[in-house]
Amino acid sequence: MTALAPWALCNSALPAPWRAPAGVLVVACGAWQAWRYWRMPAEQLLIPAGPAPAQVDQLPVEDLQLADRGVLLEVAWRQGGRRRRRLFWPDTLPPAQRRELRLAVRAHCISRSRPAVAP
Secondary structure (H helix, E strand, O other): OOOOHHHHHHOOOOOHHHHHHHHHHHHHHHHHHHHHHHHOOOOOEEOOOOOOOOEEOOEEOEEEEEEEEOOEEEEEEEEOOEEEEEEEOOOOOOHHHHHHHHHHHHHHHOOOOOOOOOO
16 A cells, blocks of 8 residues: 555645655655564463463463454453554465364353353
């Protein structure tokens, strides 16, 4: 998207004196975001089989959820009062690992508490 932004700006209704500075700004912002993304450390997601809480980078998380968004898998959790998410594209997670993740989240999210209805 960053590579196409200057071309889109040149073909827009933006006044001519603003096109070059806006193109340079867009490319600089895109490069900065790409640099930030590549410098982010990888996170380790651990979903234990037992009643222990799931962990991200060895810190416990709450409210672990998995959502299928078409070809994407979205894993969401709450940690330290903040809601966090990660998306898995098909090329970043092989089909076997996608299935393993789905099964692990479903098995972990089953309520292990007593039913809330009267016997």
